[in-house]
Each structure stands twice: as C-alpha cells, then as structure tokens.
Amino acid sequence: MASPFSPASARAASPALVAASTSRPLFLTAAISARIPSRRGFRRGRFTVCNVAAPSATEQDTKAKAAKESQRPVYPFPAIVGQDEMKLCLLLNVIDPKIGGVMIMGDRGTGKSTTVRSLVDLLPDISVVVGDPFNSDPYDPEVMGPEVRNRVLNGDTLPVTTTKITMVDLPLGATEDRVCGTIDIEKALTEGVKAFEPGLLAKANRGILYVDEVNLLDDHLVDVLLDSAASGWNTVEREGISISHPARFILIGSGNPEEGELRPQLLDRFGMHAQVGTVRDAELRVKIVEERARFDRDPKSFRQSYLDEQEKLQDQITSARSNLGSVQLDHELRVKISKVCAELNVDGLRGDIVTNRAAKALAALKGRDTVTVEDIATVIPNCLRHRLRKDPLESIDSGLLVVEKFYEVFG
Structure with missing residues (x-):
C-alpha cells in the first residue's frame, strides 16, 4: 500500500496542496529505521501519528457550549478609556497578523491585560476542522495539522465548523513540555504510533498567544517562542522521534520596564511596540473608575450598553481585513x-x-x-x-x- 506522502499520492492530490507541500518540510520525518516490538516480534516500519488529545466532534461542541455559558464577562474594548496607542497597535495586528505582534510596556495598573483580553471579543470566527487540536484551516494546506493533511491527501471529506479565535495565556511558570507538547515514548516503542499531546503552541495556532510579564519569562521559553513566531511551526523532538505542526499566532507581550528589560533579539521579533502610561488628568481618572465600578456591579448590562459600538468596530475590522489586499x-x-x-x-x-x-x-x-x-x-x-x-x-x-x-x- 502506498504511503500518503508517496509521489503517487502527491500527484493525486490537488495542485494547490502539492505546491504548498513542496514549499516547506513535511510534517513527518522520514521512515524510522528502528526495530519496533509487535505481536509477531520485531519489524521495521513507519510510525503513524496519533493525537491523544484530539476530541471528537460531539465532545468539541459540548465543551464549546459549556465554555460559552460559564465564560466570565469580558470588559468591552470600546469601553476602555484612553491608551489609544496600545489599542491602535492591537487593532492593526488583528487586521494584518503578519505585522508580527505587539509588545506593550508600561506602568502597572494601566489596563494592559484588560485591553488584550477584551480584544478577543472583536475577532471574527474562523473555520476549523472538527476534532483537530491544531485549529487546522480546512482550506489552507499550510495551516493544517499532520492528521488533517494526511486525510486531505487520502481524499477524505473534512467535517468543518466555525469557532471564535482563541487567546492562550502563557503562564510564567510553564514548562517547555507544556508549551511545545509531549510525545508518548512508551506508546511509540510498543505500538509504533507517534502519540502526541499538543501544548499551548498548538492551541494558539491561528489565534493569539499572550505573555504577561514577558520580561520575566525564562530564557529557554523565550527561545522557543522566537523559533515558532519566526517560522510559524513548532517541532518537538524526543528520543529520535520528531513531530512538527503549524503554530501561527499573534504574539502579544506586556510588561513593566521597572522589572527588567527584554533581550534585543526578543524585542525585534515583536512587530510593534506600544508604550502606555498612567493617566494624569483627574477627570479622566474619575471616568475610568466609574466605568469600572459600573462593570463590576452588573457586567451584562454594562456590556449591553456598548453593544452597538462593539458591533460597529467588528464590522470595521471585517471590512478592513477584506480590503487590505487592495x-x-x-x-x-x-x-x-x-x-x-x-x-x-x-x-x-x-x-x-x-x-x-x-x-x-x-x-x-x-x-x-x-x-x-x-x-x-x-x-x-x-x-x-x-x-x-x-x-x-x-x-x-x-x-x-x-x-x-x-x-x-x-x-
């Protein structure tokens, strides 16, 4: 039986897919010439990929509904007073993610995290393959996970749904395995399967990766983020087994300059730099305090009062994204x-x-x-x-x- 990545299968695939697949390395490494235990003893074979964390379509829909119902209200983006520079940088990156993200530096308590989290409400829905942990684009081979790519090459019909763009918070204490994902070595050796547990970079694909206090992040995690942000891919290698998946995300970092500067290499990776400061105008400060108190008293009513402005801004972003190419x-x-x-x-x-x-x-x-x-x-x-x-x-x-x-x- 021919491999899904054999020349014969490649010729059978669509021209766009073949063209895309030749433009960068394949997801899977070449056949691993290692002896793998099986029921008949030892044999030479090719590993297959299995995502142990991939949910079924029913599970995904159930989780999405439960998350929507239990989601705590987010402060609306149009309600944020001042900080125009930061808001503009975030909006421009939403319109064109290839700008490369935003680094937000400023005093503590100036609304950096609140503004970033409120951005998610403005983002349009995206089409994803049901049950895929990498948020694979069903129409773009360059943003497909390994399993989805295999299914396309085999001519399978992909179940498609729409979902909100995800924002992933990267905690400062995260381990490299939590960020990049892990490979189940035991399963690989006993069953010949690349059992991959996706990490935060997989979840952030086609979404936003937010790092609060980025200037306090460990250097080795900074290097991982730099590699993924630059290439759009995340590669995990353990014990001679290698798995790659797309990791294209808008990288947003925030920090307080009093707590330390960033390395120049990391600063250069951020497309834009927004500087925020404490509001000095007394009237404006009072307005911010009153708006926040109103939100804390009744979040749903507060969000409803800004619904028209929110929808107007969403339409403006959608129109800008569609007209950007012209x-x-x-x-x-x-x-x-x-x-x-x-x-x-x-x-x-x-x-x-x-x-x-x-x-x-x-x-x-x-x-x-x-x-x-x-x-x-x-x-x-x-x-x-x-x-x-x-x-x-x-x-x-x-x-x-x-x-x-x-x-x-x-x-």
Whole structure:
C-alpha cells in the first residue's frame, strides 16, 4: 500500500496542496529505521501519528457550549478609556497578523491585560476542522495539522465548523513540555504510533498567544517562542522521534520596564511596540473608575450598553481585513520609509517591512485604498522605537528620535 506522502499520492492530490507541500518540510520525518516490538516480534516500519488529545466532534461542541455559558464577562474594548496607542497597535495586528505582534510596556495598573483580553471579543470566527487540536484551516494546506493533511491527501471529506479565535495565556511558570507538547515514548516503542499531546503552541495556532510579564519569562521559553513566531511551526523532538505542526499566532507581550528589560533579539521579533502610561488628568481618572465600578456591579448590562459600538468596530475590522489586499503604497513613500530606517541605523529589514504593513493596515481601517503620509507618521514610531540601538548617553526617548527623523526625511 502506498504511503500518503508517496509521489503517487502527491500527484493525486490537488495542485494547490502539492505546491504548498513542496514549499516547506513535511510534517513527518522520514521512515524510522528502528526495530519496533509487535505481536509477531520485531519489524521495521513507519510510525503513524496519533493525537491523544484530539476530541471528537460531539465532545468539541459540548465543551464549546459549556465554555460559552460559564465564560466570565469580558470588559468591552470600546469601553476602555484612553491608551489609544496600545489599542491602535492591537487593532492593526488583528487586521494584518503578519505585522508580527505587539509588545506593550508600561506602568502597572494601566489596563494592559484588560485591553488584550477584551480584544478577543472583536475577532471574527474562523473555520476549523472538527476534532483537530491544531485549529487546522480546512482550506489552507499550510495551516493544517499532520492528521488533517494526511486525510486531505487520502481524499477524505473534512467535517468543518466555525469557532471564535482563541487567546492562550502563557503562564510564567510553564514548562517547555507544556508549551511545545509531549510525545508518548512508551506508546511509540510498543505500538509504533507517534502519540502526541499538543501544548499551548498548538492551541494558539491561528489565534493569539499572550505573555504577561514577558520580561520575566525564562530564557529557554523565550527561545522557543522566537523559533515558532519566526517560522510559524513548532517541532518537538524526543528520543529520535520528531513531530512538527503549524503554530501561527499573534504574539502579544506586556510588561513593566521597572522589572527588567527584554533581550534585543526578543524585542525585534515583536512587530510593534506600544508604550502606555498612567493617566494624569483627574477627570479622566474619575471616568475610568466609574466605568469600572459600573462593570463590576452588573457586567451584562454594562456590556449591553456598548453593544452597538462593539458591533460597529467588528464590522470595521471585517471590512478592513477584506480590503487590505487592495491598499496601495506609493514607491516614493516606500523609499522614504527605508531611508528613515537606514539613517536611524535600524538593524535588519524587519523595521521596513513592518512599517509598510502597519501603514497599509491603518489605511484599510480608515476605509481607504491608498496610504498617506499621515498613516506612516502614525505607525512609524511604534514600528521602529524598539529596534534602535540603546545609547546610555542619550537622554531623548527613542520614539521622539523616530519622529524627528521622520519629519526630517518626509519634510
């Protein structure tokens, strides 16, 4: 019997799937030439993959309903007073996840975690394969888990449902196995099955991975996040057995600069950097306190009062995502963006790429199909301030340096 990844099976698959499968490594390693115990003694064979945590369709629906009923009310996004910079960065990443996530740094008690968690309500539903622990996209081979990909190659019909985009909180004390997933070595040796227990990265695929106090995260977990965020894949290797699955997520981190700085390598991986501060205006502080007290008294009624604004913002995001591909950025403006990056000595090209993407996402959010200089001026400090080299003798804020250079280049 031919392997599902044999040339014959590949030719039988759809052209799009074959093209996608040749663009990056296959999910499974090549046949493992090891002796595996079986009922007839020892034999040479190929491991098959089995997700021990994959729920059935009925279980998934039951859990989804139970979770919805027991879910505690979330503070509505439009009700958040102030912090416009942070809210804009989050919205732009929802419109274009390829921007690369947001790093939110600011004082404690400024609503960083509240704002991120309220973002989930705004996200549109996505199509997923029923029972798949990786939130596989039934129509995109590049975002399919190994089992779903095998089923597509075999010509099986995939059961599809829609679900809310998930947000996964990464606890500071999480182990690497909890984040990446684990392989049941005993089952692999006795039954020849790659029994894989998916971790948080699998759950975060096509969703949001939120790391609170990211500057306190262990270095080895930071390295794991960097690898997955950069490649969009998570690979688990144990005792010569290797399993890979897609792990594409919007990486959002928050932290207090008083508790320590981040490594430059980690900072550079975040597409945008939002700086939040404590509100100083007394009237505004009173308004924030009153709104929070009203939410605590009656969360459902409070959420209902912001329902129209919430739906309006959801429609705006949906429209922006659908129109993003048609937004144009003039070549002259691209050159000026790159000139700003070059004159600020920004390492690498991530700054150029992210600024282009963020400016397009902002134009789409405003309902336009052309990027203006004003759009670039709005996003470029958030895209570049965390990429500048630190000068201990420099007293001016890095964001102001970016603004000064922008006006110098753009006139």
